[in-house]
Structure formats: structure tokens, C-alpha cells
Amino acid sequence: MMVGLSLDEKFRILELVGVECHVVKSEDEALAAFKNLLGRAEVLVVDEDLYEKLSQAMRREIEDARKPPLIVVIPSFRGPRRVILKELRKAISKAVGVELVVFKDLL
Template identity: 35%
Template structure:
């Protein structure tokens, strides 16, 4: 079973001690980088993605995962550079869309 971790910060390197194959990505991904990362995601069973990388590959990743026969488990982790995470806002928007009304959210 392949387990990979993809990110640009040095914190992601610690996952190599747990058996993850760590893929260091640049801060700004090129098309080749995105293609390489998506290819590695499809051949893995567990993927840990830093949020900065996830934001750049999100749309294409969702398209690929919807059509994959056995998609990997994808875990998005926040980077320590920022104090807040984009995932909470994204989750709030998804729940609001599912319910059909814009939910109030106190930050």
C-alpha cells in the first residue's frame, strides 16, 4: 500500500519517519508538477496533502476522484505558516449548499 505526503513546508518531511513517501512541491505548482502529483495520488491508497497544494489541484483532483474506481483516502492538513485554514470555510459552504440556505457562521 502506497502512502504519500505532498507539501512544500519542512513539517511534511516528518511524515517520512512514519513510512510516508514525501513529495516536496514548490510553493507555486507548474502544469508538470500538478500532472505528476495527480498521477502519484491515483497510484496511492492514502494521501496527505498540505492545504496550499490542495488549493492548487482541487478542481482537477475532484474530477479525477469522481471517476476513479478505487480512489485513495485524501487528508488535507493545514500549513503552519498561516493561522487559519481554508478548509473550514469550504466545509461551511458545502454544508450550506446541502441544506439549501446560507448558514450563519461566527468566526
């Protein structure tokens, strides 16, 4: 099952393609919904705004999950924030042992 989680009502547009959307009002409510969805969602779609706020808490919860969902982070409706690119750059830099330099207009 594909499920979406966001703080923005515009996120409900994904219901048109079959995503079960959960729009929450606060970060605490979002984290509670995330914990509830862990056992039944195969794919969890989250916007960048929410992911940026809850990524650490989500990682902690996923560590204990028996079958964690695939988390897909999409740009927020306010425009892309490139949170995932920053995380990817950090992970690759750590893996190769060299700080990667990225042009500022990409991040």
C-alpha cells in the same frame, strides 16, 4: 500506501511516521505528481496551501479514478488557513438550502 504531496520541504517531517513524501517546486509539477500517484496511493496527505491551489483540478482527476485515494488535508507549516472549514460550510449550506453563518474568528 500513504503518500504526501507538498510545495514545502518541511513536509518531509512526515517521513518519520512512514509517509512517502513528494515535495514539488510548482503547481504544474504538483498536479503531474498527483496524477501519477492516483493509481497507487490509498491515502494522500496534502497541506492546505497546495490543496487550496489545486482542489478543483484534484476533483476533476478523482472523478475518473477507478479507486480514488482518501485525501487528508493538514494545516500548512505557515499556520492553518481553514480552507476545509470553508468548503465544509459551503457544502452543508448547499445541502440544507440555507446559508450557514460562522463566526469570523472560526474562519
